[in-house]
Amino acid sequence: MRVLGISAFHRDSAAALCIDGVLVAAAQEERFTRKPLDNGLPRRAARFCLDRAAIAAADLDALVFHEKPLRKFERTLATQLQAFPRSARTFSRDLFHWLGDRLWIRTRLAEEFGVAPEKVRFVEHARAHAALAFYSSPHDEAAVLVVDDLGEWATTTLARGSGATLTSLEELHFPHSLGLWLSAYTQFLGFAPGLDEERVEALAHLGSPRYEREVTSTAPEGDGAAFTIDPRCFRFAFDGEQLFEREFEARFAASYGPRRAAGHRLRIDAELDARDADLSASVQRVLESRVLGLARALRERTGCDVACLAGEVFRNRSLVARLASDGPFRELFVGPALGEAGVAAGAALEESLSLGAPRCAQDPTLALGAAASSDAGAGDGSESGPEDLAERLCAGQTVAWVRGALELGPESVASRLVLGAAGGFEARERLLGALQRSESYLPIRLLVAAELAAEWIELPASARQAAHVGGSMARARDELRRHAPSAVLASGAVWAQLVDRGRDAELHEVLLRMNRALGAPLLLAASFHLRSQPIVRTQADAVDAFRRSSLDALVVDGRCFAAAALI
Amino acid sequence: MAYFFLRLRQQRVWADPRRKHRTLLSFAETEEDGGRDLARAAERVCDPELRQHLERHSRDEARHASLFRQRALEVAAEEHLSAADGVAPEKRFELAGARAGLEIDVHGAFRAGLIDELGELEYVAMLHVAERKAAALFAAYSEMNAHDGKTRAVFEEILRDEKYHVAYTGTFLDKWRKQGRGAEVERALDAATDSRWLGAWKRLGVRSASSFSQLVLFALYWTLIAPFGLLARRRAPPVGWQRANGRRVGQY
Numbered sequence: 137m138r139v140l141g142i143s144a145f146h147r148d149s150a151a152a153l154c155i156d157g158v159l160v161a162a163a164q165e166e167r168f169t170r171k172p173l174d175n176g177l178p179r180r181a182a183r184f185c186l187d188r189a190a191i192a193a194a195d196l197d198a199l200v201f202h203e204k205p206l207r208k209f210e211r212t213l214a215t216q217l218q219a220f221p222r223s224a225r226t227f228s229r230d231l232f233h234w235l236g237d238r239l240w241i242r243t244r245l246a247e248e249f250g251v252a253p254e255k256v257r258f259v260e261h262a263r264a265h266a267a268l269a270f271y272s273s274p275h276d277e278a279a280v281l282v283v284d285d286l287g288e289w290a291t292t293t294l295a296r297g298s299g300a301t302l303t304s305l306e307e308l309h310f311p312h313s314l315g316l317w318l319s320a321y322t323q324f325l326g327f328a329p330g331l332d333e334e335r336v337e338a339l340a341h342l343g344s345p346r347y348e349r350e351v352t353s354t355a356p357e358g359d360g361a362a363f364t365i366d367p368r369c370f371r372f373a374f375d376g377e378q379l380f381e382r383e384f385e386a387r388f389a390a391s392y393g394p395r396r397a398a399g400h401r402l403r404i405d406a407e408l409d410a411r412d413a414d415l416s417a418s419v420q421r422v423l424e425s426r427v428l429g430l431a432r433a434l435r436e437r438t439g440c441d442v443a444c445l446a447g448e449v450f451r452n453r454s455l456v457a458r459l460a461s462d463g464p465f466r467e468l469f470v471g472p473a474l475g476e477a478g479v480a481a482g483a484a485l486e487e488s489l490s491l492g493a494p495r496c497a498q499d500p501t502l503a504l505g506a507a508a509s510s511d512a513g514a515g516d517g518s519e520s521g522p523e524d525l526a527e528r529l530c531a532g533q534t535v536a537w538v539r540g541a542l543e544l545g546p547e548s549v550a551s552r553l554v555l556g557a558a559g560g561f562e563a564r565e566r567l568l569g570a571l572q573r574s575e576s577y578l579p580i581r582l583l584v585a586a587e588l589a590a591e592w593i594e595l596p597a598s599a600r601q602a603a604h605v606g607g608s609m610a611r612a613r614d615e616l617r618r619h620a621p622s623a624v625l626a627s628g629a630v631w632a633q634l635v636d637r638g639r640d641a642e643l644h645e646v647l648l649r650m651n652r653a654l655g656a657p658l659l660l661a662a663s664f665h666l667r668s669q670p671i672v673r674t675q676a677d678a679v680d681a682f683r684r685s686s687l688d689a690l691v692v693d694g695r696c697f698a699a700a701a702l703i
Numbered sequence: 704m705a706y707f708f709l710r711l712r713q714q715r716v717w718a719d720p721r722r723k724h725r726t727l728l729s730f731a732e733t734e735e736d737g738g739r740d741l742a743r744a745a746e747r748v749c750d751p752e753l754r755q756h757l758e759r760h761s762r763d764e765a766r767h768a769s770l771f772r773q774r775a776l777e778v779a780a781e782e783h784l785s786a787a788d789g790v791a792p793e794k795r796f797e798l799a800g801a802r803a804g805l806e807i808d809v810h811g812a813f814r815a816g817l818i819d820e821l822g823e824l825e826y827v828a829m830l831h832v833a834e835r836k837a838a839a840l841f842a843a844y845s846e847m848n849a850h851d852g853k854t855r856a857v858f859e860e861i862l863r864d865e866k867y868h869v870a871y872t873g874t875f876l877d878k879w880r881k882q883g884r885g886a887e888v889e890r891a892l893d894a895a896t897d898s899r900w901l902g903a904w905k906r907l908g909v910r911s912a913s914s915f916s917q918l919v920l921f922a923l924y925w926t927l928i929a930p931f932g933l934l935a936r937r938r939a940p941p942v943g944w945q946r947a948n949g950r951r952v953g954q955y
Contacts, residue, residue, distance in 0.1 A: 170739045220932025228920035304947030362943045399780030
């Protein structure tokens, strides 16, 4: 059973190939075209998946798209009509796209990918998210919570997974969407909606939620934890460009004032009344409160004490941490590739199982992309193993480490990392500065050897799986504040990723060597990409990014290249 | 004549802060794309001298991208624009960004990976034609921004590099001519020029069809659609939990 899943036209297009219930290849288009968040049809990613399995498109049993076009068109049309006459401008633009292109997606997919039209299938967007989270988890029974921005109608889904069956129980429908609500505030704060939500999360750690009452009024909770979005405040139901109404600005002008214009200084410290940080903290608080409500409702409906989390909104690590500490579940499983790329894999899994394939164990980080050294090299370099790497890091070098297959999703868990020693006040700035990322408020990932983590961070047991994929925040202990102050946010939270020998022996070995040399099994890490660029894929990409960075060394599949040799 | 029409259209772009902001950002994106493609090309070519030029060219494009982006940010701050004003249309929600089949993009730059599809000579010929055109356009844009010293300075700085790009690609084409590959060079230059015209023709077709269709839809909105809109307004969107429909994979 060979099924190719495709996601496209939203952001971060991707393709994933599932053979007999096992995901064998997955890749994002941006990693090939080097165009950030490329949302075109994933031609190169699909070609990579087919090549990896050495099959042709004609050999596929199905090609499955990540959403149902007619249902989505129905929603678009209905919401445009309901907004009459405010939707005059957006109606012609949206309908043009639908009538000119998107409605005929079956033919287009069949032609572009060379499959018979009857093999092109469609799966509901939320279901693709849920399928990836549940079927890639090790659990046989679990509650599944999908909180997303938009799909066809469903924005929030409560489901239950059992064996190879996933049953959707209840849904909240568009425009009541926490994802879009968060995007609207992201835009209000002067960032790009749909792209910069993590900046709002980061700012929240600097502020206090003094506007919680005002923010709550825009997304009040109703019966059974079903929230509603105030339509007088937001226009994302019919306008994808301007997400909030003028009335929204007017209504809250007296409390938190007007929107922040792009390029204007962020108000994050007391000198500028910390408005932006406080508003972010308020938004974060309300988001957590709404999702906690949803989690409790899901626990009640399913009776399960294990939950799989899926959808864009769970990219918010502070939210996952709050669910772990105050939520109703004994264990949380954060799905891999929570963004739009992941739905390609979810759609492929869902279709495979519906065609009768068995449910199989999946790679937990979806490291199913291209290997690094498939491209022409940049010289031989010298040999470099964990020992050499640890020595360089102890000496204060910043090192890019590229190895194995690239993961699907917005962050690299292990295969494309830049590393630096965690000690000192300047460590974070040195590492992110080398990658041309300069925002002082953004968190940095802290890698910790799993068996020694309790000495450095406080992490609820329910968040351990999430922490293994860098999907949750943790609380810093005093020892960590003293040793690695730059990794700890103002609120005392830290973005921690646990590393254990079983999952990643090499990285674990480096951490133990750091522990022996410096007395702390810690490293700072970031995905290997420059500002606003996709994560590097091949050795050539790595060398190019390395040349443009100020990193000290590049290690590709065990060969080390010093900066002086490459520049 | 062409300059007259260019001036007519572009003057409105540069006079409108929103359009200026977007255009500068899209230039930044195009320069970045071009830089990446040139870096890839530098790895593929055999001639070490050409590789050096392409590497420098690639670095120039990356620097141009940051110059354009920096200026776009300054314009946004000066004019109090919101983030949405700067987001490229294809990055916004729900918009398909595929421009498949177009040899060159809206600013006349090549789509990524062209070196893999063309040979070394053809690639340099394409570069030469594109850079010559870019130099002429940037000179015109610089003139149109006489009222805005900062933007003009950006174009002037980039223009200096463009002249170098035209010169080195021209030198290589001359070298190949002297090596007896004159016919090949002329063919490649003709093909590059033709593909620019073809690209421009296709873009014009897509743009006019798109504008006309949207105009028709706008007219329909206020005539045929209006009664349905008035009816739909009376029906509020569903609130609270909805039963999941339970449909799995299937047709549309």
